[in-house]
Amino acid sequence: MRRLKKLYEGKAKIVYETEDPNKVILFFKDTASAFDGVKRAEIKGKGEINNTISSILFEILERKGVRTHYVEKVSEREMLVWRAERFPVEVVVRNLAAGSIVKRIGIEEGTEFKRPLVEFFMKNDQLHDPMVCEDHIVLLGLAPEEAIPIMKETALKVNEILRDVFSKAGIKLVDFKLEFGRLPDGSVGVVDEITPDSMRLWDERTGEKLDKDRFRFDLGDLLEGYRKVLEGLQSP
Ligand code: TMP
Ligand code: ASP
Numbered sequence: 001m002r003r004l005k006k007l008y009e010g011k012a013k014i015v016y017e018t019e020d021p022n023k024v025i026l027f028f029k030d031t032a033s034a035f036d037g038v039k040r041a042e043i044k045g046k047g048e049i050n051n052t053i054s055s056i057l058f059e060i061l062e063r064k065g066v067r068t069h070y071v072e073k074v075s076e077r078e079m080l081v082w083r084a085e086r087f088p089v090e091v092v093v094r095n096l097a098a099g100s101i102v103k104r105i106g107i108e109e110g111t112e113f114k115r116p117l118v119e120f121f122m123k124n125d126q127l128h129d130p131m132v133c134e135d136h137i138v139l140l141g142l143a144p145e146e147a148i149p150i151m152k153e154t155a156l157k158v159n160e161i162l163r164d165v166f167s168k169a170g171i172k173l174v175d176f177k178l179e180f181g182r183l184p185d186g187s188v189g190v191v192d193e194i195t196p197d198s199m200r201l202w203d204e205r206t207g208e209k210l211d212k213d214r215f216r217f218d219l220g221d222l223l224e225g226y227r228k229v230l231e232g233l234q235s236p
Contacts, residue, residue, distance in 0.1 A: 001018045013027060034216040039216070045223055057162065067189035088143075093116050093155050096111065122140070173201060211225060
């Protein structure tokens with residue numbers, strides 16, 4: 001499938017039309033961005049590795065019956081996906097405390113939650129992605145009401161699946177962010193990407209951070225961490 005007109009360019013990806021009106025191509029850029037785009041860098045090879053990791057994870061989820069926009073990986077940096085009407089909501093699942101929740105509620109980094117915690121954020125860089133509750137989502141029209149339990153249940157199912165996948169690779173799934181949208185067949189599914197840009201992954205043995213926190217807080221070479229994640233996913 002060839003890419004045609006550019007439809008949208010985000011911080012980490014570009015969306016292109018294809019000959020099929022129901023499918024688009026996601027092109028993974030080499031740009032790393034953090035803090036709503038305030039910190040940016042070009043990291044050669046990031047696009048390719050993120051496309052590969054995201055494709056592997058979407059394939060696993062699809063095999064386990066999770067509805068997603070994934071169709072296939074079409075080249076090193078391109079993924080073919082179902083065209084979706086994306087809800088401006090970020091769904092975050094947390095197994096351990098890290099990142100924004102540490103500051104927001106004063107909990108120590110690394111504290112394990114008794115059960116996975118689900119949070120919703122409004123996708124809006126100008127407002128710095130504020131946290132929202134289910135009523136905000138409905139009353140502000142961010143997503144249809146019937147999509148809320150689907151997003152929550154799907155996010156928890158994805159957590160179960162990915163926690164298991166990463167645990168087999170000796171990696172702790174600390175937290176991650178998913179986005180959802182309405183797919184061409186009318187169902188609500190997971191869209192966007194699932195990469196170390198949108199997850200926190202810690203080496204179980206050493207505690208080393210293997211995700212985008214390396215870039216956010218200058219903890220070390222970004223791709224070295226991402227490569228360890230990919231190797232973990234590829235080892236039998
Ligand atoms: P947070 O701790 O900053 O709220 O992030 C929770 C998870 O969501 C973490 O795995 C990183 C991911 N994330 C994104 O994918 N995009 C974002 O814009 C932010 C703020 C976090
Ligand atoms: N994704 C956001 C950005 O690119 C924030 C972050 O991940 O830290 O700016």
